[in-house]
Amino acid sequence: MILYYSIPHKLEEIIPFEENERIYYAVPFDIDDKGNWIKDSYLVVTTKKIHVYDGEKITNTIEINRCSKAKAEAKVGGGILVVTTEGEDTVVVHYSAKHLSRYAYIARGINILISGRFEEVESSEYEKICPKCGRAIPGTKNCPKCSKEGGFIKDFLKMAKPYKKDFFYVFFLMVMAAVTTLLNPEIQKHLINDVLKGNGGMKQALVLILIMFSLSVGIVIVNILKSNASTRLGAKISADLRYALFKKYQELPLAFINDRRPGELLNRITSDTTYVREFMEDVFCNLFAVLFIFIWDVLFMMILNIKLALLTFIFVPIVVVMILAFRRTVSRIFHLQWRKLDDVSSDLQDVISGMRVVKTYGREAAESARFKALSDDFSETQRRNETFWAIFNPIIAFFMGMGSVIVVYFGGLDVFSDKMSAGELYQFITYTLLLFQYINWMSWLPRELSQLTSSLERINDILQQDVNAKDEKDLTDIDIKGEIKFDHATFGYKSYQPVLEDINAVIKPGEMIGIVGASGTGKSTLINLLMGLYEIDDGNLLIDGIDIRNINRKSYHSQLGVVLQETFLFSGTIIDNIRFSKPEATYEEIVRAAKTANAHDFICNTPDGYNTYVGEKGYSLSGGERQRIAIARAILTNPKFLILDEATASLDTESEYMIQKALERLTEGKTTFAIAHRLSTLKKANRIMVIDGHNIAEIGTHENLLENKGIYYNLYKAQIG
Amino acid sequence: MAENDSLNIYEKEAEEMTALKKITAENKFERTSGGFINLTFEGVTYERVKVVRLFPFTDANKFISIRQNNDKAKEIGIIEDLDELNKETKEMLEEQLRLNYFTPVIEKIYNIKDEYGYAYFHVKTDKGECKFAINMASNAVTKLSDSRLIIADLDENRFEIRDVNALTQKERRKLDLFL
Numbered sequence: 028m029i030l031y032y033s034i035p036h037k038l039e040e041i042i043p044f045e046e047n048e049r050i051y052y053a054v055p056f057d058i059d060d061k062g063n064w065i066k067d068s069y070l071v072v073t074t075k076k077i078h079v080y081d082g083e084k085i086t087n088t089i090e091i092n093r094c095s096k097a098k099a100e101a102k103v104g105g106g107i108l109v110v111t112t113e114g115e116d117t118v119v120v121h122y123s124a125k126h127l128s129r130y131a132y133i134a135r136g137i138n139i140l141i142s143g144r145f146e147e148v149e150s151s152e153y154e155k156i157c158p159k160c161g162r163a164i165p166g167t168k169n170c171p172k173c174s175k176e177g178g179f180i181k182d183f184l185k186m187a188k189p190y191k192k193d194f195f196y197v198f199f200l201m202v203m204a205a206v207t208t209l210l211n212p213e214i215q216k217h218l219i220n221d222v223l224k225g226n227g228g229m230k231q232a233l234v235l236i237l238i239m240f241s242l243s244v245g246i247v248i249v250n251i252l253k254s255n256a257s258t259r260l261g262a263k264i265s266a267d268l269r270y271a272l273f274k275k276y277q278e279l280p281l282a283f284i285n286d287r288r289p290g291e292l293l294n295r296i297t298s299d300t301t302y303v304r305e306f307m308e309d310v311f312c313n314l315f316a317v318l319f320i321f322i323w324d325v326l327f328m329m330i331l332n333i334k335l336a337l338l339t340f341i342f343v344p345i346v347v348v349m350i351l352a353f354r355r356t357v358s359r360i361f362h363l364q365w366r367k368l369d370d371v372s373s374d375l376q377d378v379i380s381g382m383r384v385v386k387t388y389g390r391e392a393a394e395s396a397r398f399k400a401l402s403d404d405f406s407e408t409q410r411r412n413e414t415f416w417a418i419f420n421p422i423i424a425f426f427m428g429m430g431s432v433i434v435v436y437f438g439g440l441d442v443f444s445d446k447m448s449a450g451e452l453y454q455f456i457t458y459t460l461l462l463f464q465y466i467n468w469m470s471w472l473p474r475e476l477s478q479l480t481s482s483l484e485r486i487n488d489i490l491q492q493d494v495n496a497k498d499e500k501d502l503t504d505i506d507i508k509g510e511i512k513f514d515h516a517t518f519g520y521k522s523y524q525p526v527l528e529d530i531n532a533v534i535k536p537g538e539m540i541g542i543v544g545a546s547g548t549g550k551s552t553l554i555n556l557l558m559g560l561y562e563i564d565d566g567n568l569l570i571d572g573i574d575i576r577n578i579n580r581k582s583y584h585s586q587l588g589v590v591l592q593e594t595f596l597f598s599g600t601i602i603d604n605i606r607f608s609k610p611e612a613t614y615e616e617i618v619r620a621a622k623t624a625n626a627h628d629f630i631c632n633t634p635d636g637y638n639t640y641v642g643e644k645g646y647s648l649s650g651g652e653r654q655r656i657a658i659a660r661a662i663l664t665n666p667k668f669l670i671l672d673e674a675t676a677s678l679d680t681e682s683e684y685m686i687q688k689a690l691e692r693l694t695e696g697k698t699t700f701a702i703a704h705r706l707s708t709l710k711k712a713n714r715i716m717v718i719d720g721h722n723i724a725e726i727g728t729h730e731n732l733l734e735n736k737g738i739y740y741n742l743y744k745a746q747i748g
Numbered sequence: 749m750a751e752n753d754s755l756n757i758y759e760k761e762a763e764e765m766t767a768l769k770k771i772t773a774e775n776k777f778e779r780t781s782g783g784f785i786n787l788t789f790e791g792v793t794y795e796r797v798k799v800v801r802l803f804p805f806t807d808a809n810k811f812i813s814i815r816q817n818n819d820k821a822k823e824i825g826i827i828e829d830l831d832e833l834n835k836e837t838k839e840m841l842e843e844q845l846r847l848n849y850f851t852p853v854i855e856k857i858y859n860i861k862d863e864y865g866y867a868y869f870h871v872k873t874d875k876g877e878c879k880f881a882i883n884m885a886s887n888a889v890t891k892l893s894d895s896r897l898i899i900a901d902l903d904e905n906r907f908e909i910r911d912v913n914a915l916t917q918k919e920r921r922k923l924d925l926f927l
Contacts, residue, residue, distance in 0.1 A: 062846035064876035103804070104906045105850035109782075116796055117782030123850055125903040155902045156881060163866040163881045163902055362884075362925055481865075 028150035029158065030054060030132055034069055038080050048074045051140070051147060052133050056120040058105060070108070070120050072137060074145070077110070079120055089119065097137035099130040106130060110137070128152060168488060182483045186264065186303075193260045200253040201316035207246045208316075209323050212457040214239050220450030253312055261307030265300040268486055272296050275489055281560050283492065285520065295489060299482040306479045313468070321465045328458050331451050335438055339459055342430045343466060350470050353423050360412045367405040374401055427463045434459050502579040507586045507667035508571050509536035509698030511557070515566035518556060526552045528721040529566070539699040541712035543742060548718045550702045554670050557700060559583060570668075588666030588693070592673035594657040596648070601630055602637040604656055608664045620662040623692050625685040626655035651682030658689050669694055671701040675708055683708075706746050715739060769825035771814055773833050777840050783847075785840055787814055789824050797824060799844040804851075805892055812841065851906045852878065854899075857919040867925070869899075873907065880905060889926040899926070 034053045042050075052072040059065040059081070067082040072091075079087040089110060096111040106127050108119040122130060129150075136148040156163055157170035164170050187194050214235055222232045272295060276284065284292065328336040378385060378394050385394055434456055441447040447455075511534040519525040526549045534540055542550050555561050556568060559575055568575045570583070596604045605617050612620075617637070621627040629652055633639040641648055641656075648656070654674065661669070674690060675683045691711060694701075703709050715732055717725040717739050725737050732739040769789075776788040784796040794816055802811040809830040815821045830838055852873035859870040862884065870879045880901040882888035890898045897909040912920065 058850060058875075062850070062875060064852070064873070064878050102847065103849045103851070104904075107847055115780065115782050116784060118784070118847065121847060121850075123903070124901075124905040127903070161868075161879070161881075162863070163883070359925055366926075 028129055028132070028152040028154055030129065030136070030148065030150055032069065034071065034080075035067065038069060038071070038085075041085060042071060042073070042078060044073070045075060048076075052136055054126065054129055054133060056108075056122040056126065058121040058123060060121075062121070070133070072133065072140070074140070077119065077137065087119070089117075091137065091140050094137070094141050097134045097141065099127075099134040101127055108134060125156075169484075182480075182487055186268075186483065189267075190260060190264060193256065193263070197253065197256045197260060197312060198315060200249055200256060201312070201314075202319065204246065204249045204253055204316045205319040205323070207242050207249060208320055208461070209327070211239065211242050211246075212454040214242065215457065216448075216450035216454040218450070219453050220448050224449055253316075254308070257312030258308050261304040261311075264307060265304035268300045268303060269296055272300070272486065272489055275492065279489075279492060280562075281555075295485050299485050302478060302482040303486070306475060306482075310472070310475045310479075317465050317468055320461065321469070324458050324461050324465070328455060328462070331455050331458075332438070332441065332447055335434060335441065335447075335455060338437060339430055339434055339462070342433065343462075346427055346430070346463060347466060347470060349423060349426055350467060353419060354470075356419075357416070360408075360415060364405070364408050364412050367401075367408050371398075371401050371405050374398055427467070430463055431456055431459050502577055503573060504582040505570065505573060505578050505586075507583070507698075509538075509668055510534065510569075510571050511668075511698060512569040512572070513566070514569060516556070516563045516568055517565040518552065518561065518563045520552075520561075525564075525721060527556075527718075530723055532716065532723060532726060534698060536698055537696050538713045539694055539701065539711060541706075541709035541715045542700060542702045542718060543704075543706065543709070543715060543739065544718035544724075549721060550718050551672060553718065554672055554700060554702065557670060558587065558589060585664060586667040588661035588664060588669045588697075590654070590657050590661055590669075590671050590674040590690070594650075594653040596641050596653055596656060598640075598642060600635075600638050600640055601633075601656060604641060605637075605659045605663060608660050612663055616663060617659075620659040621655075623662050624655045624659035624689045626652070626659050626689075629655070649682075651686065654682070654686055655689060658686065658693060662693055667697060669697050669699040671699065673702050673704065675703075675705075706743055764822075769823075771825035771827045773837065775825075777837050779840060783843075785844055787824060789814075794824055799841055799848060801845065801849065802826075804849065805896075805898075812845075850875075851898075851908050852876075853908045853910055857915065857922055860922040860925075862925065866902075869901075869907075871907070880907070884925075897926075 030052045031050070032053050032055060034050075050071055050073050053069055055067075055069050056079075057065060057068070059068070065082065069080045071078040071080060075091055077089040077091060077094075078085050089112065093112050094110045095114075098109050098111075100107050100109055105121065105123045107121050108130050109116050110119055111117075132148050132150045139146055139148065153168050154164060157173055159173045160170060162170060162172055218232065218235045218239070222235060276292065276296075325336075328339065374397065378398065385391060435452075438447060438452040438455055442449055442452050511532075513530040513532045516527065516530040517525055518527045530553070542553065544550050552561075556563055559578075559580060562576060570578060575583070597607065602617060605620060606612050609616075618627060621630060621637075630637055630639070641653075658674075671690065671694075675686050687708065694711075701709065701712065709715060709729075712729070714726060714728055716723055717732070717737070719738055725732055725735065725739055727735070733743065771787075771789060778786045778788075780786060780796065785799075787794045787797045794814075796817040798815040798817055798821060800813040800815055801808055802813055810828065812827040812830055814824045814827065816824060827833065827841070830841060833841070852875040854871045854873050856872040857869070858872065858877075859868075861868045865884050866881050867884050868879065868881050871877070880903075882899060882901050888900050890900070892898060895912045897912065899907045899909070901907065909915075909923075912923065915923065
């Protein structure tokens with residue numbers, strides 16, 4: 028994301044620079060005092076000052092050393108930059124949602140300058156609209172249209188490189204297809220001129236027919252081979268890309284995954300790779316053949332009869348325009364139809380999943396009426412569209428045929444005046460038909476190519492991400508004893524928004540720490556850091572005195588047990604899910620683990636026992652049952668270090684008791700972090716850590732904290748009385 | 749005694765949340781030099797209050813909630829109808845609403861171009877002329893009613909079309925794709 032736009036000369040000239048002063052950030056803002064759009068207006072932050080430029084003059088200047096804080100406040104459809112000077116908040120600029128995250132960085136940059144440091148803030152977020160051409164960027168770093176490096180061809184060649192052999196085979200078949208297609212009319216000419224009009228005998232006719240027959244068979248065979256080869260190639264490429272993407276997703280830091288919508292990441296694996304395959308199958312396999320045929324087709328036509336050829340070519344632009352216009356309308360009206368269908372199905376889904384509510388409020392009739400209206404609307408649109416299609420499709424076909432009518436007329440005149448032979452005319456007509464057929468095909472090309480470009484861009488965007496993986500050699504294996512030390516640890520998911528600041532604590536081996544605090548204060552974040560899912564920004568997190576960044580992840584995670592509030596089970600059987608943490612576990616180990624987790628009995632009561640299929644995400648089990656399976660999963664590895672995130676929340680009292688018991692068995696003598704809203708579940712905790720305001724507000728034993736009469740005291744009183 | 753105190757704090761808070769207090773013309777709003785407003789209500793002065801629309805789409809000027817400026821943003825009171833206040837106060841509040849809400853209303857559609865999954869709008873709004881792009885595959889267009897639309901662009905700016913039927917036939921055809 029750009030934080031330093033190139034500013035107009037006029038503005039550059041009027042900024043009064045002092046010595047050692049230079050511009051740090053320059054970003055546009057797009058809303059004026061009256062709340063109207065404004066153009067060419069910038070906020071400029073220098074080493075010492077903040078200037079507001081309205082397009083003509085500097086309207087406001089704030090000295091940074093007078094400020095105590097800068098904040099980018101998000102509002103509905105926009106935001107404002109607010110600075111605090113001498114305790115007074117002042118609106119500096121107002122901007123639309125376009126610049127929301129940009130100003131979050133600027134505010135952070137100003138705050139750094141206020142604190143007397145001179146680091147510059149950089150943003151790794153991508154622009155959504157290309158600043159050069161104004162087109163939307165499909166989730167990639169560079170605009171596919173504007174990226175200089177001849178993007179597409181390079182990307183395509185890079186993708187194709189490992190499949191060189193297959194590509195050459197397809198290419199060879201394409202040339203064969205072109206040759207056989209073009210040869211056929213030539214033979215037909217000879218048949219007409221030499222045999223039918225000339226004095227050729229039966230023998231010659233048979234030879235020619237035989238050649239024509241073998242050419243036709245040849246075309247069919249070449250085409251079959253060609254489609255086969257390119258389908259295979261496409262499937263191979265897309266399977267390899269899918270695998271490469273999946274592997275990359277697992278290597279990428281969680282921060283990258285969290286920055287993107289899950290659907291989008293899913294799409295890159297499914298839709299984008301599918302598109303590459305379809306392109307290979309439908310477009311690429313014909314691409315060169317068509318171009319090849321097209322060029323020769325045009326050449327042959329001109330050689331045969333230049334006047335007639337030029338006459339036909341006049342028709343080409345007309346037909347192209349018509350095809351494009353028709354296609355535009357068709358895609359428009361069918362997009363409309365698709366949207367209406369979407370309305371119908373989403374309404375249907377809404378009502379069916381909310382059936383109980385509809386019935387209890389007696390709204391069946393009203394809902395039916397609404398559905399009928401939507402459904403009628405859809406069917407009316409559908410009817411209109413089909414009518415349009417039925418009328419205009421033949422008309423287009425007719426116009427495309429018009430070219431050959433003209434050829435027949437003028438060519439016929441030429442034949443009568445002996446300027447052309449009948450065979451040549453026949454050959455010419457065939458070439459004309461081919462010409463229009465391929466023009467139709469080629470008019471799809473720009474669209475297909477651009478879609479492929481976007482898909483390749485999106486795929487490469489992921490594949491080219493740097494994973495700053497540490498060298499295996501620098502990492503140590505660990506045998507966890509359980510001492511954990513936070514040393515000035517600071518972390519935020521977004522660089523400009525710290526969630527935990529300056530956390531300091533030492534946890535002794537075997538201690539159980541209860542973590543409490545209001546939602547959104549960073550409890551789960553603390554646990555994410557302990558799980559090694561994110562790396563802390565500043566400070567250290569030491570496990571048994573070793574920096575967590577230098578510990579081999581595999582050895583660390585194999586000794587870590589985690590039970591979360593929302594238990595995630597993979598679709599599969601109970602045994603698969605328990606075994607997930609330790610695939611080589613024996614039946615006995617699994618049954619023991621399940622017994623310790625109080626899961627054995629309910630498992631026995633299912634008809635399929637441990638082989639019971641749990642359904643997608645385990646939804647065929649109750650929350651308590653899922654939780655106990657997760658505990659069994661954690662027990663199986665005999666972890667040295669345990670993390671429980673609200674493991675017993677949202678359970679009924681009986682299952683809570685069972686799980687509490689199971690957890691007690693599990694946590695005995697092990698370093699444990701447990702988040703809980705219900706303080707009663709933390710009775711066994713050695714110490715309680717209260718997180719508030721991005722920091723550890725209180726830490727100590729239950730009794731200590733009650734004596735302190737702080738946050739914990741208030742929470743405890745409110746819950747237990 | 750102390751135990752009861754903290755219990756009472758929560759109880760009182762919960763109780764207070766249920767009260768619906770009305771702010772009328774008599775309550776004093778003041779501009780701050782930084783472009784915000786303070787409110788004096790029931791003898792207490794609240795600095796830099798937040799001004800929130802409760803029905804931004806259906807009745808933008810009715811039921812305006814005035815809230816404290818802190819993380820909890822507790823409600824101070826509700827203004828039932830902005831138009832019933834005196835001119836000066838109304839202006840002050842409208843200024844704040846302008847800062848808090850930016851939803852340009854589309855008055856005229858010059859052009860809509862769709863290209864490879866994105867649609868590019870060039871429109872005239874009540875805030876001036878502008879261009880924006882939407883993703884056609886996502887649900888960028890929300891129907892508030894049969895004729896009223898909210899369009900969210902790629903940056904999550906929101907544009908409103910008050911009445912589709914007030915547009916010309918030509919403009920409607922351009923918009924057809926999204927209706």
